[in-house]
Amino acid sequence: MYVGKKKDEKVKVTCIIYTSEHFEEQKVKSIDDCFPLKDKPAITWINVDGVHKLDKIEQIGKQLKIHPLALEDIVHTGQRPKMEDFEDYLFIVLNMLQYDEEISEIKTEQVSLILGSNYVVSFQEDEGDVFGLIRERIRADRGRTRKMGADYLAYSLVDAIVDHYFMVLEKVGEQIEDIEDELVKNPTPEVLHTIHSLKRELIYLRKSVWPLREVISRLERWESPLIDKSIDIYLRDVYDHTIQVIDALETFRDMLSGMLDIYLSSVSNRMNEVMKVLTIIATIFIPLTLIAGIYGMNFRYMPELESPWGYPMVYVIMLAVGLEMLTYFRRKQWL
Amino acid sequence: MYVGKKKDEKVKVTCIIYTSEHFEEQKVKSIDDCFPLKDKPAITWINVDGVHKLDKIEQIGKQLKIHPLALEDIVHTGQRPKMEDFEDYLFIVLNMLQYDEEISEIKTEQVSLILGSNYVVSFQEDEGDVFGLIRERIRADRGRTRKMGADYLAYSLVDAIVDHYFMVLEKVGEQIEDIEDELVKNPTPEVLHTIHSLKRELIYLRKSVWPLREVISRLERWESPLIDKSIDIYLRDVYDHTIQVIDALETFRDMLSGMLDIYLSSVSNRMNEVMKVLTIIATIFIPLTLIAGIYGMNFRYMPELESPWGYPMVYVIMLAVGLEMLTYFRRKQWL
Amino acid sequence: MYVGKKKDEKVKVTCIIYTSEHFEEQKVKSIDDCFPLKDKPAITWINVDGVHKLDKIEQIGKQLKIHPLALEDIVHTGQRPKMEDFEDYLFIVLNMLQYDEEISEIKTEQVSLILGSNYVVSFQEDEGDVFGLIRERIRADRGRTRKMGADYLAYSLVDAIVDHYFMVLEKVGEQIEDIEDELVKNPTPEVLHTIHSLKRELIYLRKSVWPLREVISRLERWESPLIDKSIDIYLRDVYDHTIQVIDALETFRDMLSGMLDIYLSSVSNRMNEVMKVLTIIATIFIPLTLIAGIYGMNFRYMPELESPWGYPMVYVIMLAVGLEMLTYFRRKQWL
Amino acid sequence: MYVGKKKDEKVKVTCIIYTSEHFEEQKVKSIDDCFPLKDKPAITWINVDGVHKLDKIEQIGKQLKIHPLALEDIVHTGQRPKMEDFEDYLFIVLNMLQYDEEISEIKTEQVSLILGSNYVVSFQEDEGDVFGLIRERIRADRGRTRKMGADYLAYSLVDAIVDHYFMVLEKVGEQIEDIEDELVKNPTPEVLHTIHSLKRELIYLRKSVWPLREVISRLERWESPLIDKSIDIYLRDVYDHTIQVIDALETFRDMLSGMLDIYLSSVSNRMNEVMKVLTIIATIFIPLTLIAGIYGMNFRYMPELESPWGYPMVYVIMLAVGLEMLTYFRRKQWL
């Protein structure tokens, strides 16, 4: 059962066949068209865009003799990154991350790879991926891809996915810097919400990257005839990259929780300042009001009231009391 | 000693016997009726609903030659998920979770499995379980169950239980989303209590799932003639599912603690706002009251009192002071 | 050097000797009286109550040829649970917990076990223990104890101690539920202190149980002729129980820290409510006081003062202002 | 380069040579004087007080053929506890803790041990150590030291250091209990500072003890001809003691963080109480002031003013309002 959004789009199958001398690329209807060179030294890369048409995927699965459980994981997207050895082929599940600039959100897409002796099948949920560079390199015979086996192709795909994580991280890093500035200037509750939504994004990223680290580490240590020893050094390189991604995530997380502390303390600082100044004003005026109240009393015998200097003296006294309190507050460093 | 709630319900024993050709299902009185095919290639699944009648369970235990310690664990529900190898059979304890819609609560029920060479015995606390689909598949000979051994049946039962965890998680996820909305709209102390009761539910879930992960991992790596190598790939699949459950639990936990932060800060934000506006009002009126007090004094010589413009001037001064304070507050961004 | 409280009580030595046919129990003066059956197939259980009389313990140690370091650990109570193999015997240190209902406190007592080939010696700090049931079972020849070796007796003692942990946990659980109710009704600082003292109790419990887990796990995996393979399954059972105790402790700890959060937030909620209502009252009356102050001024030309409607109009204005503020507060949901 | 405080004190070298029959102790100038018995079965313990004179230490190092790196660690105090095997000798670095009663502080001193086949060299930063008991035992031929090899002597030194940790812990425990009392009686900011300085002390202690645990564990498992198998049981005993020290440290840490919570909540409780009572007083008087203000107004037509009962009635009304508010507050449990 496919669990993602329902769509009407067709399942698109593209097929790239290459040797170091030869290269062929075509959009095919049936996957059988892709295997004219089977058992020959050519490398075949079949890319399937769209896993929502069950019958189509099942048909592909049957043709490639993929185990029903693997097929289920391909269709039932949202799997944890993992690697399974089915002897004839390795089955690898990854999450491809892309940053959607428009809605400022990270889009996750499951990519499932089947690595056989001389072919790689990649299943994606949607069109649009991060493999453009690899395709171009194969077409133009740049880099090592055309000279190496299917295992190197699989490595290239994994590497492209992991490399794209850095771009997503960069975007997240930019967002964090943006908030940081705003935190100092204007600590609104919106900043808090942004911090929390960034935190959640990091949680999702971690959920994708941690198992990925495991997958690549297992790939490197795996004793399989499908992966040549010469690929190990490349896998170790991807592994280092995932570790760097994890490091960056941990740093971002520490930074965010530090920012939360700063937010909370600057909010309370602001509030404290407000309360302090206001209370000071109130406190200064209350004794003055008492003085005014005293001379508003209606006692018959109040000598001050008769004196022509009484009224101005009251102003002098009020000024003196007010200034005295101000200096007291200033000495106590409350102002 | 049975530790759950006392009940008068009868212990119900159901017996399903099948080969790839044959199928038989009956409610039995004595467990002996279930073993006509013993030592024959048929697979027998005995399901026992209710473990509160000690004598009945002991009798079943004696007939199946179950070790007293295992029997104790069956009856003394509330066990931690675990797996024990008693050579003739494997003993597996699991927690079956069901979400009770009426009281919005998760119900835990202990399921104990005995996996012999050609039989599986399942003990449940109550009637009602998550094995309906498996029974139907056996009856209608759909899927692989009828073609495989007792180990596959045991796997199917474990798989059904773990799959049901996802449904429980979905319900918890819905509740979390509900609170999230309310958190923004109206942060009442009730929200806090709901967050905490959800947290507790997650604690209980974690207590069920973490040891389950261990149990399944041990099952997969276990060298026992009772589990065929071909079952390993299925067990690895269930294992992946438990890891996904754990991942989801961790994510929920992180989300809940983030929501706690938001709750606390929005409560204090609200309070701060209340205090601020109120204090501002008080502060504006206190100097005005002083002015009124001053002209309420009874000094004989107060020239302002005699002037016909005195009274309206006081209003002008009060307005000026009030507006001045308002602009000051606005400039300081306290309003 | 004995480190517990000094006491004058005598050291009491009890001796139980049994085979599957024979049983004998007596209080002895010298430990030599206990070994008439040595090298015979009978099992001897020597229980020593009181480890404060150094000479007595040393004498027992010499008779049993206990290593000085083990003897030191027996006397110097407050040891961490541990297991040592001295070849001729295993030395096991455990903490026996008992809940003292009167002072609502957990009492810890160190129990040291010496497991030889056909004898068990148990050292306790005080009289009174959790082994009553075992003694009765031996006397009445119920259960398996009389039929099994010294290793089973040692297991029974450990099992009795661990089983008693559950009773202590139950008491702690009851206390937690009691506070939980009070937390909602009346969050006083006393509740906080109770939460903290419960937290401390859990810390002490954890200190007893975590190393115990290790001890039992090592006992199970230990290759010693003193422990028969058939005992392993029983040890695994005790092991599962300690894990359950640890699980319960962790759950209690999580619950307590959740309760701390609720306490703090309900205290601040209460305070906020107090401050809010009080400030509202103050804020409503301050403008009214200003109005009264204005008409208390002594200006000669104040037309309102001459009007017969002036006085009642002031009341109307005050009412209007007061009601206006109340509706404003209500609209802002501060009331 | 020596990194501790510069001093003029001399380096003091003491030499103890013993067999089970013979004993000799002397303060020597040159370390050569200590080896008349070299290659004979006697055990030599050379103790060096003061590591600040580089030439002296280098000279000792040359005579004993100590590796330059080990020598560097001896002089460059502040090392992490560690153990190195240089084949001819083991090199052990430890921290000796002493509680300075006068300034209520823990003093750390690095002790470096060289354990050869028949000699032990101990380097200390200052005079004054925790080895007094060991010296007396050797002199008086009490205990096992004289009968055992250099490895037992090294064990004794390590054991003496670890045993002294308990005395330091006891002092820390006393300090914690002192604060605990004060926390309830009078939660001043000084208490907070004491809690934090205790926390820091625990951090330093942990830094000494955790690697020590490792060192002793490695010593026990180390396959070296320098450590006899018979010493293992003693090392295991020291190991248990370090674990107990670590346990105590963790408990202290938990207690301190609990005390921090109590401090913070009792400070805020106190503040809340102050604010509450004060605000209540203010709130009661504000309506009364309004009443007084109303009858201070100068309207010509105010019938109450003419009435002889007006004045006493105002008092009655004020009393009624004040009592009403008091009962309201009391009913709301704010008083």
Place this chain on the structure above:
Amino acid sequence: MYVGKKKDEKVKVTCIIYTSEHFEEQKVKSIDDCFPLKDKPAITWINVDGVHKLDKIEQIGKQLKIHPLALEDIVHTGQRPKMEDFEDYLFIVLNMLQYDEEISEIKTEQVSLILGSNYVVSFQEDEGDVFGLIRERIRADRGRTRKMGADYLAYSLVDAIVDHYFMVLEKVGEQIEDIEDELVKNPTPEVLHTIHSLKRELIYLRKSVWPLREVISRLERWESPLIDKSIDIYLRDVYDHTIQVIDALETFRDMLSGMLDIYLSSVSNRMNEVMKVLTIIATIFIPLTLIAGIYGMNFRYMPELESPWGYPMVYVIMLAVGLEMLTYFRRKQWL
């Protein structure tokens, strides 16, 4: 692709060739000039300052036959510390830290080492490093460097980098002490920002040191003909130093979080004090204002107003009330 800041500076290559007898140092244009002694027993140390000129680095890489992936890591600075074995050479990436006094900030620079059988190549981002002492030692033939192989030289470089960490830590320690003083004297929000920026610095330091620990530990355990057994003890020494750095970092982190607690509690203490004193003043004056208001009422029959003692009596009453409240507050310890 080089990812650091663009610069126009030239790439500087320096070459040091030495045997125990011979020494030569020169700035070279082409790296070929450095290998006149290749395959001879001389040790060659090539230092490259500046990795921003891709063509230059690639050319060096080709000459030294460095694997493209290693070359990529050299140029793409910001790598995690790591060690790779390429059989012919070991590739080590480290972070060199330097404290920039002027801007009070830690500067990180990536240093990549290539350790061949008789040569070491070091790549640095900028001129200026911590290897001055090593160069001098080689020139003057002090220490062991000239007598040992390339592996010892590589160790020396790593050791110099790690030793410099202590100087950076010292600077951080000084900053922490500075804040600590200010925290007590004047807890401003700036202190909070400094604490947080120090925290972030510690995070970056940890990111450099933790993987370094791993690198050195792997180097020590690595079975490679390029590292002689005799170097192991030196590597273990560097390893101990990294552990000490990590310990110091953890201690600093604990201290900073303790300081955060103190900051927050002293800010709230200050605020509480302000609020308390101010509220006390307000509370004392409010009842006095009421008294003045009462005698400002215009009732015709107020006997006090007629009395010649009325006015002074009011002062007496006000004084009495004021003093009474002050003593009450003092008794409650609010003053």
